[in-house]
Amino acid sequence: MTYLTKPHLHHPTLTRNKVGYTRRDYEGKISTLCAGCGHDSISAAIIQACWELDIEPHRVAKMSGIGCSSKTPDYFLGASHGFNTVHGRMPSVLTGANLANRDLLYLGISGDGDSASIGLGQFANAMRRGVRMAYIVENNGVYGLTKGQFSATADRGSKSKKGVINKESAVDLVGIALQLGATYVGRSFSGDKEQLVPLIKGALGHGGAAFIDVISPCVTFNNHSGSTKSYDYVREHNEAVNRIDFMVTHSEITTSYAPGEVTDVPQHDGSMLRLRKLHADYDPTDRLAAMNYMNERHSFGEVLTGLLYVDSHASDLHSALNTSRIPLNALGVKELTPGSAVLEKINAGLR
Amino acid sequence: MRPTDTSNPDYFHRVVDCQWACPAHTPVPEYIRMIGQGRYADAYMVNWVSNVFPGILGRTCDRPCEPACRRGRVEENNGQKAEPVAICRLKRVAADMKGDVKARMPTIVPFNGKRVACVGAGPASLTVARDLAPLGYEVTVFDGEAKAGGFIRSQIPRFRLPESVIDEETGYIFDLGVKFRHGERVDSMRELLTRHYDAVFVGCGAPRGRNLDIPGRQEAAENIHIGIDWLASVSFGHITEIAPRVIVLGGGNTAMDCCRSARRLGGSDVKVIVRSGFDEMKASPWEKEDAQHEGIPILNFHVPLRFEHESGKLTGMSFDVVKAEYDKNGKRTLVSTGQPEVFVACDVVLIAVGQENAFPWIEVETGIAFDHWGLPVLNEHSFQSTRPEVFFGGDSAFGPKNIITAVAHGHGAAISIDRFLNKQDVNQRPAPHVTISSQKMGIHEWSYDNAISDDHRFKVPWAKAETALANIRVEVELGFDAATAFKEANRCLNCDVQTVFTRETCIECDACVDICPVDSITFTTNGDEGDLRKRLKAPTLNLAQSLYVSAELKTGKIMVKDEDVCLHCGLCAERCPTGAWDMRKFLLITSQAGNARLGGKVKEPA
Ligand SMILES: Cc1cc2nc3c(=O)[nH]c(=O)nc-3n(C[C@H](O)[C@H](O)[C@H](O)COP(=O)(O)OP(=O)(O)OC[C@H]3O[C@@H](n4cnc5c(N)ncnc54)[C@H](O)[C@@H]3O)c2cc1C
Ligand SMILES: Cc1ncc(C[n+]2csc(CCOP(=O)(O)OP(=O)(O)O)c2C)c(N)n1
Ligand code: SF4
Ligand code: SF4
Ligand code: SF4
Ligand SMILES: [Mg+2]
Numbered sequence: 006m007t008y009l010t011k012p013h014l015h016h017p018t019l020t021r022n023k024v025g026y027t028r029r030d031y032e033g034k035i036s037t038l039c040a041g042c043g044h045d046s047i048s049a050a051i052i053q054a055c056w057e058l059d060i061e062p063h064r065v066a067k068m069s070g071i072g073c074s075s076k077t078p079d080y081f082l083g084a085s086h087g088f089n090t091v092h093g094r095m096p097s098v099l100t101g102a103n104l105a106n107r108d109l110l111y112l113g114i115s116g117d118g119d120s121a122s123i124g125l126g127q128f129a130n131a132m133r134r135g136v137r138m139a140y141i142v143e144n145n146g147v148y149g150l151t152k153g154q155f156s157a158t159a160d161r162g163s164k165s166k167k168g169v170i171n172k173e174s175a176v177d178l179v180g181i182a183l184q185l186g187a188t189y190v191g192r193s194f195s196g197d198k199e200q201l202v203p204l205i206k207g208a209l210g211h212g213g214a215a216f217i218d219v220i221s222p223c224v225t226f227n228n229h230s231g232s233t234k235s236y237d238y239v240r241e242h243n244e245a246v247n248r249i250d251f252m253v254t255h256s257e258i259t260t261s262y263a264p265g266e267v268t269d270v271p272q273h274d275g276s277m278l279r280l281r282k283l284h285a286d287y288d289p290t291d292r293l294a295a296m297n298y299m300n301e302r303h304s305f306g307e308v309l310t311g312l313l314y315v316d317s318h319a320s321d322l323h324s325a326l327n328t329s330r331i332p333l334n335a336l337g338v339k340e341l342t343p344g345s346a347v348l349e350k351i352n353a354g355l356r
Numbered sequence: 357m358r359p360t361d362t363s364n365p366d367y368f369h370r371v372v373d374c375q376w377a378c379p380a381h382t383p384v385p386e387y388i389r390m391i392g393q394g395r396y397a398d399a400y401m402v403n404w405v406s407n408v409f410p411g412i413l414g415r416t417c418d419r420p421c422e423p424a425c426r427r428g429r430v431e432e433n434n435g436q437k438a439e440p441v442a443i444c445r446l447k448r449v450a451a452d453m454k455g456d457v458k459a460r461m462p463t464i465v466p467f468n469g470k471r472v473a474c475v476g477a478g479p480a481s482l483t484v485a486r487d488l489a490p491l492g493y494e495v496t497v498f499d500g501e502a503k504a505g506g507f508i509r510s511q512i513p514r515f516r517l518p519e520s521v522i523d524e525e526t527g528y529i530f531d532l533g534v535k536f537r538h539g540e541r542v543d544s545m546r547e548l549l550t551r552h553y554d555a556v557f558v559g560c561g562a563p564r565g566r567n568l569d570i571p572g573r574q575e576a577a578e579n580i581h582i583g584i585d586w587l588a589s590v591s592f593g594h595i596t597e598i599a600p601r602v603i604v605l606g607g608g609n610t611a612m613d614c615c616r617s618a619r620r621l622g623g624s625d626v627k628v629i630v631r632s633g634f635d636e637m638k639a640s641p642w643e644k645e646d647a648q649h650e651g652i653p654i655l656n657f658h659v660p661l662r663f664e665h666e667s668g669k670l671t672g673m674s675f676d677v678v679k680a681e682y683d684k685n686g687k688r689t690l691v692s693t694g695q696p697e698v699f700v701a702c703d704v705v706l707i708a709v710g711q712e713n714a715f716p717w718i719e720v721e722t723g724i725a726f727d728h729w730g731l732p733v734l735n736e737h738s739f740q741s742t743r744p745e746v747f748f749g750g751d752s753a754f755g756p757k758n759i760i761t762a763v764a765h766g767h768g769a770a771i772s773i774d775r776f777l778n779k780q781d782v783n784q785r786p787a788p789h790v791t792i793s794s795q796k797m798g799i800h801e802w803s804y805d806n807a808i809s810d811d812h813r814f815k816v817p818w819a820k821a822e823t824a825l826a827n828i829r830v831e832v833e834l835g836f837d838a839a840t841a842f843k844e845a846n847r848c849l850n851c852d853v854q855t856v857f858t859r860e861t862c863i864e865c866d867a868c869v870d871i872c873p874v875d876s877i878t879f880t881t882n883g884d885e886g887d888l889r890k891r892l893k894a895p896t897l898n899l900a901q902s903l904y905v906s907a908e909l910k911t912g913k914i915m916v917k918d919e920d921v922c923l924h925c926g927l928c929a930e931r932c933p934t935g936a937w938d939m940r941k942f943l944l945i946t947s948q949a950g951n952a953r954l955g956g957k958v959k960e961p962a
Contacts, residue, residue, distance in 0.1 A: 009927065012923055043865070124588035
């Protein structure tokens with residue numbers, strides 16, 4: 006880690022976005038993670054994405070569990086709301102917050118231990134319920150914070166730093182998310198910001214449960230030759246199925262592509278994701294086909310990345326439950342305590 | 357681009373903007389750190405080795421280092437509030453607080469059998485003397501004046517530079533056994549060459565003030581003075597007062613010294629009147645500010661037409677009001693606005709419109725050639741004239757400049773003289789002495805203070821206006837106290853602590869890119885420089901600063917670092933998991949006579 010606060014001086018040309026902030030305004034405290042940790046690159050990608058989206062920092066709630074990955078919300082969006090919850094419990098705390106105030110943008114940050122080991126149930130149910138959020142797992146295959154034990158996403162046959170072989174099969178978070186109904190599913194690599202930043206932007210603009218599995222090497226415990234989550238391994242096996250070229254409103258699209266080369270996917274906020282295909286036969290709007298394709302490619306040892314699945318007609322928990330349009334903290338006493346007559350009516354309906 | 361060759365001393369030297377800009381290449385950040393540590397005497401000696409007159413320069417230097425200082429490119433609201441480190445005034449702190457440094461000075465050595473004469477006792481000659489005396493040369497300095505210092509003594513007013521400082525710093529040179537033949541003007545080079553000197557250095561300055569020959573000049577001559585002559589008379593106490601209404605003509609530093617001196621000798625209504633626009637005036641911005649601060653108006657775009665007089669008694673001057681027009685090539689001409697002439701009443705005019713070189717004492721038959729501007733024909737690197745044993749430097753070499761340039765010439769000429777007298781080729785110039793050493797002490801500990809100060813430049817306190825204007829010998833600037841000097845020293849970015857990249861250990865994790873506060877680092881595919889400059893994380897603004905480029909990395913990309921606004925904060929090195937970045941102090945000391953080093957390369961530690 007570094008002991009200094011990051012200098013306030015910045016590049017002379019640093020520009021302000023539409024809401025008046027520079028990219029540096031989206032930073033948080035200086036990171037205390039190990040030098041070279043992939044998680045820090047993901048933080049940088051989140052900072053870049055929020056700046057590019059002209060997000061007002063106070064409109065974001067960042068939630069996390071426990072782990073090196075879950076510490077990172079302290080290192081970005083210093084002016085946003087945050088809740089560093091209990092190990093594996095980020096999804097339920099976030100769900101509660103989301104139900105209380107649907108006007109905020111929810112960013113859930115977790116680790117592979119946090120989401121695939123202790124928090125697997127929480128993760129699965131948040132996907133199932135369609136909680137509107139950008140759920141990012143910073144996946145390094147180990148419990149970084151507790152000194153590098155294998156996590157549930159470690160591939161069978163991969164080796165620990167000490168040389169121990171992992172005999173258990175891996176939890177495939179992307180597969181589970183797809184199966185349980187997440188409506189925006191992506192995978193990326195901390196070392197590829199060109200891919201990661203647009204993926205995060207798309208997730209933040211998505212109208213339902215958006216999940217991104219970001220492979221993020223743990224330089225200290227899992228960046229050796231027997232690892233399948235090292236910088237070298239991921240670079241060698243990375244296969245991007247597509248690239249999000251940009252995200253704009255329809256009228257702004259100017260670049261032209263040959264037919265079949267791109268897919269335009271409308272987002273709920275009126276913006277458009279333009280996907281440039283890298284695998285011609287991959288269709289990210291067909292859930293079943295996507296799952297099959299992924300399984301097949303996985304068996305060849307490929308790590309598929311890109312926007313793997315997107316449903317542009319996504320809906321979320323609020324519409325399913327028909328909840329109040331207005332955040333609870335903005336309702337008046339009259340709405341929140343409608344009186345004994347209303348209570349009577351509800352009770353009667355339950356008898 | 358090809359991978360950067362950091363073994364060329366110029367590469368890292370250029371990154372140290374201030375040192376690169378200093379004509380004598382003073383290792384600025386090295387001494388600023390020492391000031392921050394309270395090591396004033398050490399800081400003084402680092403300066404003394406490079407620039408010979410730290411106390412004098414700490415008050416008067418033209419400070420080309422400051423406009424170059426990186427701090428001026430990176431502070432908040434860059435360009436508006438951004439201010440360089442007060443390099444010059446920190447130098448003064450070292451001089452003011454150093455205590456006794458006599459024991460640190462070189463000692464007198466036995467005569468080596470060679471004699472050198474220096475004409476003039478200005479900074480150029482004194483530097484030659486300082487560099488050669490410790491090598492055993494017998495150096496004799498001639499000057500028509502009674503005391504040494506040249507224009508430093510005769511021109512720079514006492515309120516900017518107390519005489520005690522001149523005495524002290526010229527004294528260190530004479531303590532080395534240099535002979536001073538004061539009051540002895542050299543009237544004939546031919547004759548000087550017949551005396552038994554093995555080499556002659558001419559450091560006679562540019563002693564003639566330019567006149568302004570317009571109507572009325574002759575008639576009203578009694579109340580019209582050439583600025584530099586008048587300043588010399590003031591310095592030597594021959595002139596102690598001036599009439600109330602004074603016009604100073606000219607926009608250079610001499611004009612500023614004239615007007616501020618006049619204010620102190622009884623001039624209550626002093627004006628500076630200049631042909632050009634205010635912004636194009638030759639005086640440094642701070643000198644213009646200082647003059648205005650003392651209540652002296654500056655009238656620009658006024659071209660003098662006539663000195664007005666009543667039967668020989670000056671009454672004022674008439675001016676044509678002009679404006680600047682620029683042609684397609686940006687060349688400026690001043691054209692009359694057609695407005696009526698402006699008359700400005702006055703009692704005295706000081707003409708400060710430039711200086712000229714004059715060598716009436718150098719005879720044609722000496723074989724020393726002059727060009728059609730009247731300047732000696734010299735080799736610009738060796739300072740050798742067309743007569744091999746005669747060298748020039750300072751204002752006499754290439755026209756009027758400043759003290760630090762005179763010093764730099766003096767060092768260069770001393771090297772030439774030493775080589776010449778040792779039968780070596782004077783055209784072969786020695787390389788600087790360079791060392792580079794890692795500053796790493798622990799995992800995140802460096803032997804330099806890498807925290808970046810947010811302080812704005814501190815102002816040097818001034819004496820009260822009433823006291824300062826009442827007496828020309830009262831020094832206006834009081835200098836920083838130790839506490840302020842510490843804070844100002846902390847503003848320095850340590851640009852000499854270089855970011856050194858080792859391609860072999862980089863794993864391309866992007867940690868340095870993410871942490872860099874000024875977006876200096878990019879990993880991208882190679883291209884030519886113009887193309888690369890367009891593809892960096894932040895736009896490149898300053899083409900004078902290089903791109904630091906690595907060879908190809910594992911993924912086929914290269915590392916490109918724009919040196920321009922790097923804060924030298926070391927965070928890239930702190931965040932690098934493999935130590936591919938290291939912070940290494942680059943110390944460059946220019947060669948001087950006697951320690952010249954040929955063909956030097958920067959050696960990287962193993
Ligand atoms: C008014 C004024 C203010 C200035 N202020 C500054 C300032 O603040 N900062 C700065 O950096 N520069 C300043 N300068 C410029 C600076 O003084 C000169 O550039 C510098 O002194 C040049 O040094 P030099 O060694 O070439 O010669 P000089 O300093 O000019 O010294 C030449 C010496 O040679 C002597 N000499 C000349 N001919 C002979 C001869 N034939 N025989 C014997 N002796 C001879 C002269 O008497 C003189 O003492 C100023 C100049 C002027 C006019
Ligand atoms: C309830 C509970 N059980 C166990 C722990 C110990 N613990 C802390 S972090 C962690 C694993 C974190 O792994 P991961 O989410 O992958 O984060 P990483 O550090 O790898 O980024 C564990 C088991 C805990 N803090 N709380
Ligand atoms: S232990 Fe691993 S995951 Fe945790 S900060 Fe260090 S490198 Fe990152
Ligand atoms: S910041 Fe310091 S080292 Fe850098 S240019 Fe300025 S004075 Fe020199
Ligand atoms: S020292 Fe490194 S991190 Fe600091 S400004 Fe320079 S390149 Fe950036
Ligand atoms: Mg983990």
